[in-house]
Amino acid sequence: MKIKRQTKILQLISERVIETQDELADLLHQDGFEVTQATISRDIRDLKLTKVSLPDGRQKYVVLQEKTMNLNEKYIRVLQDGYISMDRAMNMIVVQTLTGMAMAVAAAIDALDFDEIVGSIAGDDTIFCAVRTEEDCISIMEKLNRIIHSA
Numbered sequence: 001m002k003i004k005r006q007t008k009i010l011q012l013i014s015e016r017v018i019e020t021q022d023e024l025a026d027l028l029h030q031d032g033f034e035v036t037q038a039t040i041s042r043d044i045r046d047l048k049l050t051k052v053s054l055p056d057g058r059q060k061y062v063v064l065q066e067k068t069m070n071l072n073e074k075y076i077r078v079l080q081d082g083y084i085s086m087d088r089a090m091n092m093i094v095v096q097t098l099t100g101m102a103m104a105v106a107a108a109i110d111a112l113d114f115d116e117i118v119g120s121i122a123g124d125d126t127i128f129c130a131v132r133t134e135e136d137c138i139s140i141m142e143k144l145n146r147i148i149h150s151a
Contacts, residue, residue, distance in 0.1 A: 005033050006043055013061045017054065024061070075108035076147055082108075083148050084125075091137050093144075095127040102127050109144070116140050 008031055009024065018024050021040045028035050035043075043049075044061070051059040082101030087094050097105045106122035109129060116136035120129045131137040 002043075005035065005039075006047055008033065009043055009047060009049075010063070013049065013063070017058060017060045019051075019059050019061075072111065075111040076150075078104050079108040079144075080148055080150075086141060086144065088137050088141060091131045091134050093127075093129040093131060093137055093141060095129065097125050097127065099125045101125065112147070114140055114143070 005028065008028065012018060012024065012027050016027070018027070021037060021044070025035055025037065025040050028040075047063065049061045049063060052062050053059055078101075082097045082105040084096040084098060086096065095102075095105065095109070102122040102125050106120045106127045106129075109117070109127070110120055116132050117140060118130040118132060120127055122128075129140070131140055
């Protein structure tokens with residue numbers, strides 16, 4: 001029964017925008033599954049579901065991509081290990097890295113998927129990140145500093 005229920009949950013969240021556990025429970029009840037709040041909570045944890053924000057401001061349950069999480073952790077480690085310093089020139093961030101680490105650190109920055117960064121170019125020990133605006137540049141530098149110094 002658990003496998004059928006969890007399969008149904010995955011189907012429901014892929015087909016609909018489901019914002020709450022109550023909404024999910026109601027849909028499961030409509031399909032003949034008798035569930036409690038505790039069961040829904042366990043299923044959400046077992047299935048590694050998380051909520052993401054939609055452009056219209058609503059939220060939706062989705063499956064957390066564990067592979068992405070592990071990759072992000074690895075990219076963060078590369079960023080922390082290769083980083084030396086950064087500076088800003090208008091809407092451009094210039095990142096200094098250890099010799100030979102610029103490509104890896106640039107890939108790490110790209111993997112963080114900041115919408116504000118238009119693109120990155122890496123040499124041997126220097127990265128140029130083109131950022132949409134000067135304000136975005138400051139925001140990205142603050143975010144990168146938090147990540148780099150979080151270890």
